[in-house]
Amino acid sequence: MKETLVSKISKSLTALALAGGFLASAQVQAAASLDNYLTDFEFGVPQELKVQSQAWYKPQFGNAGWTHFSKWGQIKLKRGQTVSITVKTSVAGLYPGMSVWFRPQGKGFAPSNWYAGHSYHQYASIDTWNQIDQTTGTNLGRIKMDWVTNGFDTDGMKGTPTWNAAAEYPSNSSFNGISDGIPGSLTLSFKAKRSGLYQFVFAGINPDDKTATKPEDFSNNAMRHPVTVTVEKLLK
Numbered sequence: 001m002k003e004t005l006v007s008k009i010s011k012s013l014t015a016l017a018l019a020g021g022f023l024a025s026a027q028v029q030a031a032a033s034l035d036n037y038l039t040d041f042e043f044g045v046p047q048e049l050k051v052q053s054q055a056w057y058k059p060q061f062g063n064a065g066w067t068h069f070s071k072w073g074q075i076k077l078k079r080g081q082t083v084s085i086t087v088k089t090s091v092a093g094l095y096p097g098m099s100v101w102f103r104p105q106g107k108g109f110a111p112s113n114w115y116a117g118h119s120y121h122q123y124a125s126i127d128t129w130n131q132i133d134q135t136t137g138t139n140l141g142r143i144k145m146d147w148v149t150n151g152f153d154t155d156g157m158k159g160t161p162t163w164n165a166a167a168e169y170p171s172n173s174s175f176n177g178i179s180d181g182i183p184g185s186l187t188l189s190f191k192a193k194r195s196g197l198y199q200f201v202f203a204g205i206n207p208d209d210k211t212a213t214k215p216e217d218f219s220n221n222a223m224r225h226p227v228t229v230t231v232e233k234l235l236k
């Protein structure tokens with residue numbers, strides 16, 4: 001039986017779709033190393049780390065967080081444990097922001113000292129395959145991160161909440177501004193739904209402009225400022 005034109009086109013489209021699918025699955029991604037940016041945490045042991053003042057939410061980068069201008073932490077949790085993570089600073093005018101993910105490890109998964117790119121979405125899960133160490137060409141595997149929670153400190157924060165590409169203050173509620181009455185301090189609490197590794201990233205968002213009473217020069221984006229981070233186990 002003679003093939004109709006429609007049938008031929010249909011077969012060609014199917015072939016193209018298959019080829020496209022193959023290319024997509026074979027596509028590799030350059031991973032970003034978190035060496036020197038990632039700290040292991042234990043319950044109740046504060047760690048002082050340095051972050052940039054607007055790296056958790058960077059208007060110049062489409063409002064994404066910036067992987068290497070922030071700092072990362074991780075801790076293993078058991079299913080059902082309720083924990084809090086606090087990021088606080090004594091630097092006036094600096095407002096911490098933080099995102100938390102569950103990150104599966106083991107066969108097929110990239111080690112946790114690799115992240116999938118130079119920017120991160122503050123309130124999204126990711127699942128990406130064939131992450132590559134560009135230096136060695138090694139396929140690191142899959143980076144899967146299930147979003148758990150996020151937020152930023154609004155205590156004392158000035159600014160007009162307007163949402164646009166250049167906005168310094170996100171009015172999009174998914175960024176989750178939190179006021180607990182303590183300027184420079186942000187606490188996120190959550191219950192572990194699964195046993196395993198939880199990874200978090202933190203940095204500043206929308207710092208105050210430099211003033212006579214605020215000696216920190218936040219106009220220097222590259223400057224890093226100290227924050228103290230503590231993970232605590234909460235009683236049920």
Ligand SMILES: [Ca+2]
Nearest residue numbers: 155180182185
């Ligand atoms: Ca606060």
